[in-house]
Amino acid sequence: MNFDFSDDATAIRAHARRFLRERVPAGAVRKHVETSAPFDASLWASFAEMGWLGVTVPEAFGGVGLGYETACVLAEEVGAVAAPVPFASTLYLAAEALLRYGDKAQRLRWLPDVCAGKSIGCFALAEGQGDPAPERLGARVVNGRLTGEKFPVADGAAADFAIVVALTDAAPALFVAELAHPSVTCRGLRTVDPAHPQAALQFTDTPVEALPGGSGWSAVEALLDRAAILFAFEQIGGAQAALDMAVAFAKGRYAFGRPIGSFQAIKHKLADIYVAIEIARSNAYFGAWALERDAAELPCAAATARSAAIHAYQLAAQENIQTHGGMGFTWESDCHVYYGRSKALALTIGGARHWKRALMSRLDARNQAVA
């Protein structure tokens, strides 16, 4: 029994934690937001230098090929500081789509630049309200040209290219689009998580290339499943950070002549958050196991890990504010960094309702296969 991360992944985690806590200390995300930059470009350059942007990419395409266990621990550490960089969009979704579905020329065109930090990717699925579903798609590709509006697109303004889900005559499919093309317009959207901007991308007869392996809604689902596990780790990182903040505050803040952390009303609340995080963490571990092996259990594991992580992070972030009292409601505290982040992460690639529904359908299918 060795249900834990490899020694290599553990060592990389320790290094990432040291680096990120020093580079993105308390207050840094708030300061970044006040610069109005779409992301922290110098932090992104450091990620590239350390090989983090190529962690899942084979060496042949400019990466370091350390695998998904390592990607999971990096996602957790990035989530812990709510780093204002397009890590999820670029790594979990755009690079992953190219790796899974792109041909060699497409991979060579984009992945070395991604790994070097020269090219940022985003994932354009949503078209307004609703959960991920083929029925929600209106954007269409005809003769290699895409027309339609995609919003919200996380990191759409920062990105150089987009992986787009769009309709074709046959079925929904995945395409890659260069965003510098004059036929693309980008409009920034305000969100509850200002450190991670979202955008609306308007495509009008924009030239796109189909990813040859990415045809059909099942290809989109498989991509979202893999990303969901990495998102879960990022959410767990954030949840743990919010809990750590609440615990530290509860130890130091005195009321009625004693630390508020000695009151059971606070203790039990924080214990419940700990439990929610551990349930999410254990489920995410199983997700990491499935992701590394591309196991048959991956779809159920992903839906489970994602749902548990959404719950844990939202609970931790909202109760962190509650524990801080009035101070937690101000811009001057980092509480809102996690609060906004927890909600934005809970909704991107579909929220808890969507993933629980997916989980139950997958369990139905699994049980039918057994029976």
Place this chain on the structure above:
Amino acid sequence: MDFDDSPEEAAFRKEVRTFLEANTVSKAADRTYRKRAMDAEDVARGKAWQAKKADAGFAAITWPVEYGGRGGTMIQHLIYHQEEERFVVPQSLFNQSVGLALPTIMTHGTKAQVARFARPALRGEEIWCQLFSEPAAGSDLGGLRTRAGRDGDNWVINGQKIWTSNAYFADFGMLVARSDADVPKHAGLTFFYIDMRAPGIEIRRIRQISGASNFCEVFFTDVRIPDAQRLGAVGDGWKVAMTMLLNERLVVGQAEGPDFEDILALARHVQLDGAPAAQDVAVRERLADWYIQSEGLKYTKFRTMTALSRGQTPGPEASITKLVSASKLQDIASFGMDLLGMSGAVMDADVAPMNAWFQEALLYAPGKRIAGGTDEVLRNIIAERVLKLPADVRADRDLRFCDIPTSAKS
């Protein structure tokens, strides 16, 4: 990251499976739901199974070989139970003997005492119970009032214990009693073992909500025990009891009863608005939550096993298993009954599906949230020992025990 046994673990698991397959049947082949209170026949069956386990070397895996154990590891203990869970075996009566009482005697008793008690406990010939809780001392165990008065080479015990599992067929008990009421409460306790047939002991069974009687009250009237039956120094009873309760958390574990697969089976069977309830959106949302919790607990256990496999000691983190599973059990039982609509409260097996399992569980689930550390105590443990939050303010701290306010004298 893998779930594979090491070669040694795999060999041990194979040995366990061979033993279980040769001596019992798997649950898949013979699934029964209803949980009954123990009668004499159950006790006899339990003892016979324990002797078989002892002969095969599985009754006390972590005990030293010199006391009849296997000298094995905690991971082997867990592997055995992982395998045994899948087989039909009599309900165990020996967790307290093997997991709590004898380890305490091995730590605090004499060689002669271990030699006298280890083998009969191991083989199930003698059963031990735990005499800790009292009517006025549950979560606040340190507030217990049963008196131990010194009389030469003897002690005289007066008072009452409660919630004693299996006392009516136990042969010996582990007793913690107050030897000094003029010092702060935790400093005035002393630990003994006691013959449950000693004169002056009266045992009454408690009738629970369900009508079953798994627990007893035990009354002590001038019960005399020799000082040789004291374990640990006079006044060290709290310390001895705490080392024993550390083991309890490993023994208690997951609350048994209907789980995700069972509520799913019920929801497939029950009709709601003309279709199986398992197709209802609101029902599915609840089912998903329980699946997520069950899976989370399963993989938390694998993480614990990994720590054990590396020779680490699992910390208070293990508390989450009982905390989560007890409430989950109560919720699933209640929701299962809700699915049955107006007939949900009926317990007759011809009306209530699955042999009234959900109704039975509703009635015993509250006990799971209390026994072996209440939900509230477990949250305190997580808050104080895992999150390192400051201890609660204690109104009785530093007071002499006899000066502490109680319900009777507040």
